[in-house]
Amino acid sequence: MKKMILAASLLVPGAGAEAALFINNNTDCTVYVQVYAHDLNHGTCGLISGRVTVLPNSSAAFNNVTNLNTTPGWLGQTAVTTGGTTVWGWDGAAFNGSLGGLIGNTTACFSTDVLTVPDNGCVPSASVTATWTSINSTTAIVEFTP
């Protein structure tokens, strides 16, 4: 996976690119995601969102951290984009609560960017692999595959 990230970063020089978070659920099960991020007022992983529900074979997208202020909201917090993408950014994701796990930018607060766990029970004895890919310093894709 590291190789793919490296190759991806080579293909995406990043100039002009801005920060976005894309969540892509390629599984046949609903995935619940809590986003971890930082901004001017919150350090690395200092922002933790409420649950984002991503239906089977669908996607979710957020242009910036303020897009989560209302829905699903940050837990007791409000995010700002003050200072631009050198100040705020995406750090990681928790998925499927106690049945899932934590993945993220390995330079932030979680130690792994790939994790495979049994699925949340909607397809018995299946598994789901969660992958965090930092496209550049500020754009990330979280992908769930069977």
Next chain:
Amino acid sequence: MRKLFTAALLFLLAPAARAALFINNTSKCTVQVRVYAHSEKGKACELESKIMTIPSMGTMAFNNAGQVAENPGWEKGMTVAGDPKAAVWDALGFHNGTSTLKVGTGCATVTTGVVKDACGADLNVKWTIAGRNILVELYN
């Protein structure tokens, strides 16, 4: 080096199955755009979507081409044949008066371009492959 080459090859093959289309508009203007795609065994750009509107600092994400049918819909009763997850994203088309631009692969000849946006500014469009997905950045 070989690993890198292998990874690069994987990316060349990437746009096929299970690919998502992610669009991120960080420009100061609302953008109107059509998406072009084709079914698994179809021809490039055979599917043309209706116009979709992406606000400034907004995003659009499609897990697979089947989702286009829900919003904004395909033109002229077009539908994806076969497995929607096996359909392929080809291009995005921008039209602003006499100013047009098609960015992507298939029926497009460029993966980056500039078009006047509705606010009169230059809109940069950058089509990149991110893993198995397509990421399009829109910015001034």
